[in-house]
Amino acid sequence: MKVAVLGCGAIGGVVARALAAGAVPGAALAGVVHREPVDPPDLPVLDASAAIAAADLVVECAGHRALVETGPAVVAAGKDLLVVSVGALTDPALLPALERAGSGRVHLSTGAIGGLDLLRAAAAMGGLRRVRITTTKRAPALVQDWMDDAERARLVSATAPVELRRGPAREIAAAFPKSANVAAAVALAVGDWDLVEAAVVADPAAARTAHVIEAEGVAGEHRFEIRNAPSEETPTTSAVTPYAVLRAIGDLVSTGAVIR
The missing domain is CATH 3.40.50.720 (NAD(P)-binding Rossmann-like Domain)
Known part of the structure; x- marks a missing residue:
């Protein structure tokens, strides 16, 4: 090939x-x-x-x-x-x-994530009632062009975790195009953009990029936690x-x- x-x-x-x-x-x-x-x-x-x-x-x-x-x-x-x-x-x-x-x-x-096969199966079995993904990264990797000066300053000077935005997966993946592809992947896996709630958190102490996926439905309750080392070349990307x-x-x- x-x-x-x-x-x-x-x-x-x-x-x-x-x-x-x-x-x-x-x-x-x-x-x-x-x-x-x-x-x-x-x-x-x-x-x-x-x-x-x-x-x-x-x-x-x-x-x-x-x-x-x-x-x-x-x-x-x-x-x-x-x-x-x-x-x-x-x-x-x-x-x-x-x-x-x-x-x-x-x-x-x-x-950069796993568990999508199980989410697809659970969605096919009888649907999911709740799906949530929370992504946590170092603050500088989450600065976006749409942020104003005050929001950028608040982000880069934060000394504790700050939730930047929470909402439907489609909205969050669009707002953080280099950091929230995972939210889109989860929504596509379960086949419902509106069901999946996504959140992005900036943590100045985060040594790794974390994704926590939680789901509930007929198949049961599922929770996946992934902590990826960032790329040395581009910190917004998992290695x-x-x-x-x-x-x-x-x-x-x-x-x-x-x-x-």
């Missing part, structure tokens, strides 16, 4: 170099697409059109804008698309548009995320039994 990677940052760079090194049996790197002025010296760089033409699978690791701009062309060309920036799907029209664009298939990465992407690529290549 020839794989092209959109983005060459904290996620895409790790994925591309691992593919180039043969870390995923049955998959090979076709090239990377990126917007930076300097090309990575150790990787083949392609423009988007050439990458789509060369690949069987295109992995989006470049953010919401890249998915909106390039995703439909991937699917229209009959190529598979693996989405990492699932928070972009807060736009209710985007996923249907991708799926209608052509014969290519759309796959969603689990990213494990590119390895979740590589695992997803391996699953798409594999013809054997796969735990999902």
Whole structure:
């Protein structure tokens, strides 16, 4: 399977170099697409059109804008698309548009969290009454463009945990596009954006990024707590995320039994 990677940052760079090194049996790197002025010296760089033409699978690791701009062309060309920036799907029209664009298939990465398989099963069994996800990160990683000066100052000077926002998963994932993809992933897993309540907490003492997922329904009560080490390159990203992407690529290549 020839794989092209959109983005060459904290996620895409790790994925591309691992593919180039043969870390995923049955998959090979076709090239990377990126917007930076300097090309990575150790990787083949392609423009988007050439990458789509060369690949069987295109992995989006470049953010919401890249998915909106390039995703439909991937699917229209009959190529598979693996989405990492699932928070972009807060736009209710985007996923249907991708799926209608052509014969290519759309796959969603689990990213930095687990338990989505059980949530899907619980939702299918008889529905869920309550689903909540709380994400906690270091304060500087949560500064957003929409914040005014006073809110930014309150955030970076906080000496104790501060809940920045709580609301429906669609609202929170849109407000924190680099930090709340997990809220979107949970909502997509249970199939109900309105059911999932999400909260983002800034903690100046947080050494790791924490996600606590709680759910109740006919299947029982479930609680998952994940504490991920942040990427050294980009603290808003969990270091494990590119390895979740590589695992997803391996699953798409594999013809054997796969735990999902």
